[in-house]
Every structure is written in structure tokens, then in C-alpha cells.
Amino acid sequence: MADKGFTRIAPFLYEAPASLRSDMRVPAHLYADEILFKQAADDRSLSQLINTATLPGIVGYALAMPDIHEGYGFPIGGVVATSWSDGIVSPGGVGYDINCGVRLLTSHLSVSDIRPVLEDLLRLLYQTIPSGVGETGKVHLKQSDLKLVLEQGAEWALRRGLATESDLAHTEDYGKLDGADIDALSARARERGLGQLGTLGSGNHFVEIDEITEVYDQAAASALGIFRGQVCIWLHSGSRGLGHQVCTDAVSSMQRGVAKSGIKLADRELVYVQCNSAEGRRYWTAMNGAANYAWANRQVMTQQVRECLARVLGRETDGAELRVLYDVCHNIAKREVHQFEGRRIELCVHRKGATRAFGPGQQQLPEDYRSLGQPVLVPGSMGTSSYICLGTQAAMEQTFGSACHGAGRQLSRTEARKRIQGEQLRAQLAEHNILLQAGSMEVTEEAPQAYKDVDGVVNVVHQAGLVRKVARTQPLAVMKG
Amino acid sequence: MSDNKGYYELPHTADLALHVEGNSPADLLLHAAQGLTELMQCQLIRESKPALYQVVLASLDLESLLIDWLNELVYLITVKTFFPANFDIPAIRNYTVKATLNGSSPMQFCRYIKAATFGDLAISKEAGYQATIIFDV
Numbered sequence: 001m002a003d004k005g006f007t008r009i010a011p012f013l014y015e016a017p018a019s020l021r022s023d024m025r026v027p028a029h030l031y032a033d034e035i036l037f038k039q040a041a042d043d044r045s046l047s048q049l050i051n052t053a054t055l056p057g058i059v060g061y062a063l064a065m066p067d068i069h070e071g072y073g074f075p076i077g078g079v080v081a082t083s084w085s086d087g088i089v090s091p092g093g094v095g096y097d098i099n100c101g102v103r104l105l106t107s108h109l110s111v112s113d114i115r116p117v118l119e120d121l122l123r124l125l126y127q128t129i130p131s132g133v134g135e136t137g138k139v140h141l142k143q144s145d146l147k148l149v150l151e152q153g154a155e156w157a158l159r160r161g162l163a164t165e166s167d168l169a170h171t172e173d174y175g176k177l178d179g180a181d182i183d184a185l186s187a188r189a190r191e192r193g194l195g196q197l198g199t200l201g202s203g204n205h206f207v208e209i210d211e212i213t214e215v216y217d218q219a220a221a222s223a224l225g226i227f228r229g230q231v232c233i234w235l236h237s238g239s240r241g242l243g244h245q246v247c248t249d250a251v252s253s254m255q256r257g258v259a260k261s262g263i264k265l266a267d268r269e270l271v272y273v274q275c276n277s278a279e280g281r282r283y284w285t286a287m288n289g290a291a292n293y294a295w296a297n298r299q300v301m302t303q304q305v306r307e308c309l310a311r312v313l314g315r316e317t318d319g320a321e322l323r324v325l326y327d328v329c330h331n332i333a334k335r336e337v338h339q340f341e342g343r344r345i346e347l348c349v350h351r352k353g354a355t356r357a358f359g360p361g362q363q364q365l366p367e368d369y370r371s372l373g374q375p376v377l378v379p380g381s382m383g384t385s386s387y388i389c390l391g392t393q394a395a396m397e398q399t400f401g402s403a404c405h406g407a408g409r410q411l412s413r414t415e416a417r418k419r420i421q422g423e424q425l426r427a428q429l430a431e432h433n434i435l436l437q438a439g440s441m442e443v444t445e446e447a448p449q450a451y452k453d454v455d456g457v458v459n460v461v462h463q464a465g466l467v468r469k470v471a472r473t474q475p476l477a478v479m480k481g
Numbered sequence: 482m483s484d485n486k487g488y489y490e491l492p493h494t495a496d497l498a499l500h501v502e503g504n505s506p507a508d509l510l511l512h513a514a515q516g517l518t519e520l521m522q523c524q525l526i527r528e529s530k531p532a533l534y535q536v537v538l539a540s541l542d543l544e545s546l547l548i549d550w551l552n553e554l555v556y557l558i559t560v561k562t563f564f565p566a567n568f569d570i571p572a573i574r575n576y577t578v579k580a581t582l583n584g585s586s587p588m589q590f591c592r593y594i595k596a597a598t599f600g601d602l603a604i605s606k607e608a609g610y611q612a613t614i615i616f617d618v
Binding site: 044045069070072076092096097133188192201202203241244245247251252255256259267268269271409410411412413414415442 | 560
């Protein structure tokens, strides 16, 4: 039983056939249970998903994950793979925060170690890592440095002693996409990148100190070096104003080409160019540069978190023992080779609010995780669980190696503001012994009630076989941007 | 935000949506700009001094001009910390605008907007000019 043209074709999979709308090229697939499907049907998520099924060169199906919610152009939680040779890349399908992503740091500390210094740590993190709506941080780059950041990504930080080899090995694509070119960025995009490295941003970006409260797969947890009661730190941020400007520039300039070709778009934010066109290559090199900036950004903040932890513990070496478990991007387009219908095909995989979830054996994974599968990091909202999962072979076969990226919003921002007061939110978190520091006034829009049930979202991808759950974490202290 | 100002906020799950009305294209741009500064909660600070910017844009069509205009303002607000308070927007011809913005800088704003998007954008011309703009936040 379903609606809006979708029918349930497997326990956790809904399909809208390609015949539903005359402009669809492929079916649309949504991974959900009944509750999450109904929530998706409440706003424009499903029609946005169907719109993505109209894109030229799309392969297989337009996909959406259970954390789907209404965005602009693509739905958040959308995955679209197009043929690299004759398909398209859509900047709106990547989003404005290019390589917005999540990194998880694990410590050797238990909750009893951190509790006495938790308030100090949260305060110090807030003082150290610039957050909120401001544009600049403490690192000020020259144009020549920015060029290197764009080309080298997290490696730029490694060369300056702000990262370890292990940090890079446990970052998606080793924290660097090849072929970035500063000349593909506008003067404005470059200007915006000069002062923002090592800044968190606002909105749903956060640093969160958590405890691992449940382990579902002991063998995998041991292999990942995680254990119940362990303190870990989540970090969520992206490419800041530089990435926003790259997308703004591309979406604006591509409108002309589409108009000239007489192409009718289902939504103008879906504007695209051929991957292999000059404009496609230009966007690609700019996007890769923005993705690299985001990895350098999260790496600089990682080092700041380490320094803060070392200071509050009064033991200089302890902070450095924060290990990068993994770092994933969830707003990106990637050139990937997948097996589809019995043949190997080169694809441009757009993940807009979706996480890569490569299964075991993939060469792109670090050696120590290769037999396990890629860690898939699924943060919840500030008062709820977050999950550490692993990608699977089923994800490779069904979703081009993709899974969900978070809980997914349920309430509009206006509704969240109406329903939730700041003090009420603080009291609610305090009841659960969760400390909060917020950089901007939008914090009530990010309250747990504004989000879907992350446990339900993760259960869908777990039961659909796209990931396997390894562990769950619960927040102790949250710093919101 | 109330509709008698020529703009009001609409619910949107992930982002922010602003409905804008105007008697002419220039009026539409004016109300969109005023709605944007209100959404971003622009405020003067003690150090604020008068400032002036000129915005010149030539776009493909009215929808593109509206989005290019708003993204120009997002840039001026977030990067130049300029609070545009008064807008002199002459009549728009051939989707080209040459506007003079009087305001203050530096300033502060309480809500960050990444960009104005083309998401689901269509300008209705049935009763004046009307559009709903989705902003990525």
C-alpha cells in the first residue's frame, strides 16, 4: 500500500515506475518503511525524486534514502548516477555546500575520564573553533596557499603538521580529489576561501562529544577499534563560502546553455551540462577544489579538537590520540566505476545528502577496512543517537554504493521555531545530561523534534541490507554552529 | 514577516522559502531584497558607517535576474558585511538591472544563507509579479 504513484516492491523499497510521468527516463526508488514513506509523502520530496528521474544519461533508477526530505531541485537524500561518457553533471545535485561531510574521531577515553572536564572542553572548543554566521577564522591564506589547499585537500594539512598519515588514510578518497584547478573558480569563490579554513559554519554544522552506548557487531567494532563506553567526537562541516560560491556560479552560468539548447527542465535547479563538455570539466575541477577545501577544513578543525582535549586533560599527548575513524562526504558528485546489469560502467554518481557506502573488497578503502567495508557515519540530531555502520555488497548492487546521511528533517524551520523555545530545548537536553553551546540563534530549528527518528532511518538501511550496524553513540555535549 | 510588505516567509522542510510580490520587476526585486535582509536578520552595530554599492546585472530572463540579484546581495551581506537598507532600482529592461544600494558597513546578521536557488522557481505574472524563492541555509 502506498501512494503518489509509488508501490512497495520489497519490504523496505518503494518504486514509482518510469511510466508514471512521460518525462521520466527510469523508475524512482525510495528506501523506507511505512512511517518514513508517509513522512516523505507529506512534502515535495517524492515529486523532487521523480524530477531527478528525468535527467539525461541517468542509469538504472533515481534513488532516495530513508532520510529523504524536501530540498531544492534534488531531494535531500537523493542519489543519481549518470553515464560518464554521455551523461550529465548537475551542480544542484551536489548542492551549495560541496563536500559537506562528517568525520568521527575516537579516543581512548571512557565517559568517567571525560565527565569532570566536559564543560571545560565544550567551552574551549567553542572558543577555539570559529562557528556561527561569521565569515572568517584564524587561518588566513594567501592566494598561493589557497591554490595548494584546493589541489591537495587534507594533504595540505599533513604537509603543515596538522594531520597524520593515518588521518588521511581514513578519509574518503584520502581527503583529496584529483584534478582541482584554482583557475576554474571565480574571484569571489577564491575571496571567500581565504579566511574560512578551520571554521565550522552555522545551521546544522556541529562538533558533538558522544559516548558509544551500544555495539551491535563486536567483531567489526573491534576491527574498527571501538568499544562500549568509549568517548568519540563527531564533526560536521563543509566547504564554507568557497563551495557555496562555486555552486552559485555554476548554476547561474549553466542556465544560459540549457536555454540555448531549448531543454525543458522539470526544475531549473536541476540545470546540467554534459560531463565531457568544456563547461562540465570546468565545474568538475572547481567542485573537486571545493571538496578538497572541505577536507582541509575538517582536518584543521580536527587538530583544533585535539589541542583542546589535550589542554583540558593537562596531558599534552592525549589529544593527539584522537584517531580519525573515518570521514565521509555527503554532498558530492564522484566519478566511479560500478557493475550494473552485468557490465562495468563509468558513472557520475551524485550524492545529495547521501553517503558513499562501499562494500568489502573495494580498492578505494584503506587497507585496514578493506575486508570490512566502508564506515558509513550517520549522525542523528543533537539529542538522539548517531550510528556507525559499514557499507555492503548489496549497496554496491542496488544503490551504486550509497546509503543515508542522517536523520533527515521532518519539521519545517518555521514550524520548529514556533513549537520549540531555546530555553525549553536546553532544559530538554539537560534532562538527558547533554550540554549545549550554540553559535547562532537558529539552534531551535535544529532541535531533535525537527528531525525524523534516526533509529528508524538506520533500521531501514540496515534491514534493506545497504549497511550493517556496528555501533550506536549518544551525545554528552553539543557545540552547534 | 507579513504580506503587506510585499514578502512573507513560507514553510520549507530543509531550507527557507520566501514569497515575494511586486507591481513591476523592479518592485519584485525590491521586496525580495527586503525579505532577504529580514530573513538574515541584518542589524547595525556600533561601528556601522554609511556605505554604498552599485549592482549591475544582465541576466537571461526575469527568473535568472531575481536569483542573480539575491545572490549578489548574499555576497555583499556575508562577505562585505554590508547591510543594504535603501534600494534605488530603476525600471528593468532586457533583464538588466543597475541599482544603487545605500546602507551600512560593517554590520551583523544572525542567520546565514548559502544561496538563493532556482528550486521550483516560476514568476507568475497574473496579478502583478509573484515568486517563491527557496534559500539554501
